Amino acid sequence: MSRDAGNSRRSGSHRGAGRGARDRAPRIEISPARLVAYDLLRDVDDRDAYANLALPARIREAHLDGRDAGLATELAAGALRGRGRYDRIIELAAGRPIGEIDGRTRNVLRLGAHQLLSMRTAAHAAVNESVELQRRVANANAAGFVNGVLRTIGRSTAAEWDDRITAEAASPDDALAARTSHPAWVLRALRDALRSEGRETELEALLEADNVPPRVSAVVLPGWHADVRESESTSDGEVALTATGPSPTGWELAGGDPLRALAALGLPDGVARVQDQGSQLAALALTRVRPVAAGERWLDLCAGPGGKTALLGAEARLGGAHVRANEVSSHRAELVRRATEAVADTVEVVSHDGRDDEAYGPRGVPYDRILVDAPCSGLGALRRRPEARWRKQPTDLPSLTALQGELLDAAVAHLAPGGVLAYVTCSPHLAETRVTVDRLLKRHPELRELDARAVVSGVARGELDLAGSARSVQLWPHRHGTDAMFIALLERGD
Numbered sequence: 001m002s003r004d005a006g007n008s009r010r011s012g013s014h015r016g017a018g019r020g021a022r023d024r025a026p027r028i029e030i031s032p033a034r035l036v037a038y039d040l041l042r043d044v045d046d047r048d049a050y051a052n053l054a055l056p057a058r059i060r061e062a063h064l065d066g067r068d069a070g071l072a073t074e075l076a077a078g079a080l081r082g083r084g085r086y087d088r089i090i091e092l093a094a095g096r097p098i099g100e101i102d103g104r105t106r107n108v109l110r111l112g113a114h115q116l117l118s119m120r121t122a123a124h125a126a127v128n129e130s131v132e133l134q135r136r137v138a139n140a141n142a143a144g145f146v147n148g149v150l151r152t153i154g155r156s157t158a159a160e161w162d163d164r165i166t167a168e169a170a171s172p173d174d175a176l177a178a179r180t181s182h183p184a185w186v187l188r189a190l191r192d193a194l195r196s197e198g199r200e201t202e203l204e205a206l207l208e209a210d211n212v213p214p215r216v217s218a219v220v221l222p223g224w225h226a227d228v229r230e231s232e233s234t235s236d237g238e239v240a241l242t243a244t245g246p247s248p249t250g251w252e253l254a255g256g257d258p259l260r261a262l263a264a265l266g267l268p269d270g271v272a273r274v275q276d277q278g279s280q281l282a283a284l285a286l287t288r289v290r291p292v293a294a295g296e297r298w299l300d301l302c303a304g305p306g307g308k309t310a311l312l313g314a315e316a317r318l319g320g321a322h323v324r325a326n327e328v329s330s331h332r333a334e335l336v337r338r339a340t341e342a343v344a345d346t347v348e349v350v351s352h353d354g355r356d357d358e359a360y361g362p363r364g365v366p367y368d369r370i371l372v373d374a375p376c377s378g379l380g381a382l383r384r385r386p387e388a389r390w391r392k393q394p395t396d397l398p399s400l401t402a403l404q405g406e407l408l409d410a411a412v413a414h415l416a417p418g419g420v421l422a423y424v425t426c427s428p429h430l431a432e433t434r435v436t437v438d439r440l441l442k443r444h445p446e447l448r449e450l451d452a453r454a455v456v457s458g459v460a461r462g463e464l465d466l467a468g469s470a471r472s473v474q475l476w477p478h479r480h481g482t483d484a485m486f487i488a489l490l491e492r493g494d
């Protein structure tokens with residue numbers, strides 16, 4: 001049975017929805033922003049597209065102006081991020097499991113639900129345009145179903161729907177996961193990580209922070225800081241640039257187009273770039289763990305797309321060190337090359353599997369500092385990647401943690417006596433963080449864990465609230481305003 005056919009047959013079963021509604025609905029225009037948002041949801045479903053990469057292309061293709069581009073972004077990112085909550089509300093309103101609604105209709109309903117519950121769209125516009133969208137891009141026979149479900153959703157407030165979710169959930173965790181739009185396994189993993197710090201009570205704050213797009217943060221590479229001044233946002237669209245946030249190399253941007261604002265600084269390409277401040281602190285933990293001696297050899301083992309490499313390169317350039325940046329994907333290695341153009345005299349980029357000797361260079365000379373910013377589940381960057389939470393599965397973890405262990409073993413074999421290795425993940429999942437580090441320490445008695453908390457606290461701008469008793473650092477969106485980066489520092493004995 002085709003998914004569309006299944007839906008059209010069932011559409012009449014919805015309470016309050018009927019063919020009459022479909023026939024009576026006036027023909028109206030659909031705003032181009034809604035079409036772009038819908039197309040993006042399909043890209044994500046059908047092509048496994050990354051929303052943050054596919055959306056700008058869709059916006060360009062549709063020639064949207066700035067206002068419509070903003071609307072398309074809000075619609076698409078909001079519907080993707082809120083998918084878990086909206087699906088539960090759609091199920092309650094439709095009286096049927098979400099899996100029984102065909103994929104296209106589901107996306108029309110998610111966009112409609114987002115407009116009704118989280119945007120200021122007038123209810124009649126949200127419903128009518130969604131019905132028209134359904135006719136245009138999905139199964140026209142189910143237009144009445146869409147009309148009925150969205151009218152039902154529009155009759156209650158967001159808070160009333162959350163109360164219904166709670167009342168009808170299978171358990172308190174099921175209710176919290178649905179209300180905050182997180183897969184249940186992710187919620188459990190985040191709670192475990194917070195509990196290990198004695199901060200389980202922060203779980204709701206964290207889940208809420210995952211649903212708020214972050215303020216745009218940028219780095220200005222050391223060596224060029226003196227060339228940048230704070231600025232206020234103005235009525236003619238200038239972006240406010242402030243030296244705020246926990247990273248000493250970090251800036252925050254508010255207002256219009258951040259890329260234009262960074263370009264307007266007139267610095268060499270790549271010197272001022274968008275970068276999360278947790279990522280900046282992770283790179284600086286390694287570069288500032290101790291003073292740099294001229295001639296040091298540094299390695300960035302998993303460098304793509306090169307955000308941390310650029311910062312390592314700038315720090316190395318000031319201290320007289322040299323960086324080898326390795327990335328297994330040749331396409332991503334090219335991105336590293338572009339990201340490090342301003343410090344190209346200090347950074348050499350190669351492309352190998354980090355488990356192979358080639359990644360470490362032909363001479364077999366060990367490294368004084370190695371960054372292993374390992375491939376991971378990415379559960380620490382959910383606020384930035386609206387669809388990511390629905391892509392990952394708990395079954396992804398064993399292969400990721402195995403790869404993390406293998407990369408670390410290879411890196412340790414090329415670490416100089418007295419050298420320091422930074423293990424970094426953009427995930428707070430304990431299997432990828434403390435468990436990986438504890439196993440590494442067991443396998444390598446020659447390693448000693450350094451006090452990364454003291455290092456990062458010393459580097460950070462302002463006081464950092466770091467909880468728990470581990471020597472590693474776990475940053476959090478709700479507490480530090482950064483992605484949930486994990487940072488451990490390990491020194492090889494002489």
Ligand SMILES: C[S@@+](CC[C@H](N)C(=O)[O-])C[C@H]1O[C@@H](n2cnc3c(N)ncnc32)[C@H](O)[C@@H]1O
Binds near residue numbers: 354373374375376426
């Ligand atoms: C978390 S990302 C690194 C982010 C980067 N450090 C930055 O700040 O821009 C992990 C990278 O590791 C790369 N990678 C995956 N498996 C690898 C391997 N076996 N050897 C080297 N790199 C690998 C991925 O392609 C990805 O670019």
